[in-house]
Amino acid sequence: MTVLNILVLVCLLYVVLLFGVAFGADRAARQGRVRWLRSPVVYTLSLSIYCTAWTFYGAVGFAARSGLEFVTIYLGPTLVMIGWWWTVRRLVRVGRSQRITSIADLISSRYGKSNLLAVLVTVLAVVGTTPYIALQLQSVTLSFAAFAAFAEPGVPTAPLSDMQSTALWVAAGLAVFTILFGTRNLDANERHHGVVMAIAMEAVVKLCALLAVGVFVVWGLAGGVGATLDRIETSEIARFDVSAGRWVGLTMLSAMAFLCLPRMFQVMVVENEDEDHLRTAAWAFPGYLMLMSLFVLPIAAVGLDVMPAGTNPDLFVLTLPLMDGRDGLAILSFLGGFSSATSMVIVAAIALSTMVSNHVVMPIWLHYSGGAAMVSGDVRNVALTARRISIVGVLFLGYVYFRISGGGTALAAMGLIAFVGVAQFLPALMGGLFWRGATRTGALAGLCTGAAVWLYCLFLPSFGPAVFMSETLHEAGPWGIGWLRPYALFGAEGMDPVLHALMWSLLLNVGSFLLGSLLSFPQPLERLQGAQFVNVFDHSDTPGGWSGGMAQSEDLLIMAQRIMGAREAQALFSAAAGRQGVAGYLPEPSPDFLQELERALAGSVGAATAHAMIAQIVGGAAVSVRDLMAVADETAQIMEYSSQLEAKSQELARTARQLRQANEKLTQISVQKDGFLSQISHELRTPMTSIRAFSEILRDTDDLSAEDKHKYAAIIHDETVRLTRLLDDLLDLSVLENGQVDLNVQSGTLEALIDRAVRAAGGETEHFIIHRDREAERVDLSTDLDRLAQVFINLVSNARKYCDADPAVLSIRTAVAEDQLVVDFVDNGGGIPTEMQAMIFEKFSRIGETKAGGAGLGLAICREIMARLGGYVSYLPGQTGPAFRVSLPLSGRMAAQ
């Protein structure tokens, strides 16, 4: 087996290991074993995606070409983590409290949830990141080709087509990995434990690989520390004089990029588990960077010394061990580079796909499908599909870029160029965090100006003359205007192109941002968001200004179910209802609840979309704030104060409404109690009338035929049975209500129990169809099976009696969640009006005057039984038709014991 084959095998095994680690971590997280997944060490290691293949291989090349300058790339992030620790903490706090999904989401959210800004940031991020992904693909293919060259020395470097197919395979594999572990949950704000764990492992691999190569070079090739220092002294590296301007500029640039890169934002803010992890990362991450840079100079110096002239210094890390015949070490080094490349691409793809799907695809889809989509379509699937397609799209773009640029040297310079691109986010980002006067107009102006200057001065020229810009344009400027030359804007000649672009783009960006902010007036929502962002440490929860009425709760639930999934949405709603002291699934749409819901939705579809969706249902609540603003130009504090007052008065109104509701219910119950005797009287007297009349006929009439006698006796008998049943029900209810019930605990399966209930309720017919999921019903129960069957029989018979559709279709859905058995009975008839939902479990309540049912005691008995069994039965709003939910703990207490 050749070295090359072994390399392929090791690579495959490594990929399998990555999948295994990601899968294992995901599973551990689902089973709740997250303690070690949430350690600050994992967080710190995940930050190391800052070190891409460009740093792994390129730092040595950088050092070989321009000496100590490579240190700036590590110095910037180190300064940020140590000196700007409080800024990073603020960023993380805002990200967590606002459920931010990406840097585009953060900027959009701060400036009044503006989707235009989000789209702009997304586009810029995609443009800036695509070449970077191409760079990673290139590094993997180049290192592979280097191996091939050493393995078969006769053959010149691998043909280009081979390299391209390697890149395609790598891109496809990464797409699969990212889709598998990056789009498991819709909530982009949820942690991707699998991905983070895999990245942490890759961080360890790349560090170990670089250290191993370094140790080998210093002690194996150079012959000790002293000898190595001598070699550095004598090599060209020591003779490079570093320009102070470039040194400061590059350090600043890498610091800015560290904060603004979409992938860094993803691991630092979105995947952050605990704010306190930053404390560890503040010293551990710089330590990691220091270790990564420790051996860069020795490797570069020895490489320049030992390797034949013309060897690509970017690959010294790989070619030095190869040349010495250390295949094992070379493979480790290859894995290090492979890790650096893959981890960057995976995280960048997740970050970009979230941005593209939340800010570009979803708004367009929502726009074209209109408000109806929230009720009838499945937003959840659309969002997930959009994200998956975006991942494939982003990776494909990277591959195409790699193909078009031909894997040439143009890519190598791309790292810094991309840094300048994303650095354009910084003014809007920092302004948003620290300056309440910053406005959407300012942010838009700054971003546009900065992006335009970057494109014109750096990005487009970087493709070389004649690709996008002609030679003459470079030499003489557009239309011969000298001061518009891309590399010498406003006469700033002789500067380094990167520094030149950095200076002008940021200068003009900040200028436009300040000017735009000062000249424009912020929208009310911007002011509120601005206050929340800037004062995030004072009050993480201020009233958001939503207001709504009761009728919307059900619509909100329906929408939330489409986006978050039925179970999560119901849990969120019932928890909120519980906090408000309301029974059931529909909480008051208080400002607090609406804000909570909006943030929960923002975790799935981004702030701007979530805000728009809620606004569509609740209506423009911010308008009242806007009205206040129009009356007088208040300061933000006054406005906040008045919005708090408004919230207070809304709260009072809400309390009053709750009291009124409670009073209404009490009155209703008292009327029902009044009617109770009258009802019992009616239910008892009707059968007794028949019994009395026919018994008198039998007694007083002599000439009755035998047939008639038999018929009348049968009527008397039937009516007696009816009376007995009514009395049984009444007694049953009375016993259950007084809690004097003995439970007869048996074991059995849910499936058998539902079979029994369906049979007892008359079974299926062509007019009454039952859908069941027998697979899910294979649950072992240990409870009073007869009582539970009584509940099921009642619910099935109710559907049979009252469902007005033909054929009536009853769906029995079973789910087990956290030791809780949930069985839903949903039929396709007309729903129960909201005002009746609260009353149907009361005694003798029947809807309408239908005589189809019994005495109206069935649901009341069901409710009492479920309470005794330790569970509950409730009406489930927001379904296709009448729906009842029976919930029962699978183990544990029963109320009556």
Add this chain to the structure above:
Amino acid sequence: MGKTVLLIEDEPNIIEAVSFILSRDGWDVKTHANGHDAMDAVRRRVPDLIILDVMLPGKSGYDILGEIRADADFATVPVLMLTARGQTRDREMAERAGASRYMTKPFSNADVLDAVRALAGT
């Protein structure tokens, strides 16, 4: 030729019992089982006497009685009301609505017969 009585009642067993008793006494018994179109049945049958239950599907007995009394043709037709609710409030409501006689279920067959005969005689 017997007189016609219209029985408006929704419990099939009670219909059967009352029909049996009255037909043996020579009455021509017509029946009707719901509240919606009870008034149409009254106009169609032109009964000499009406027996009316209070709790009917679709419309309450009191409402039907109101319609009967509002129609000039039937303003004086005797109406015997049957109810399964035996509270005094129910009796007052029946009298206010214009019932000629009021009986609480369960009744004895002889009482019904007496009441019908008495009402028909006046």
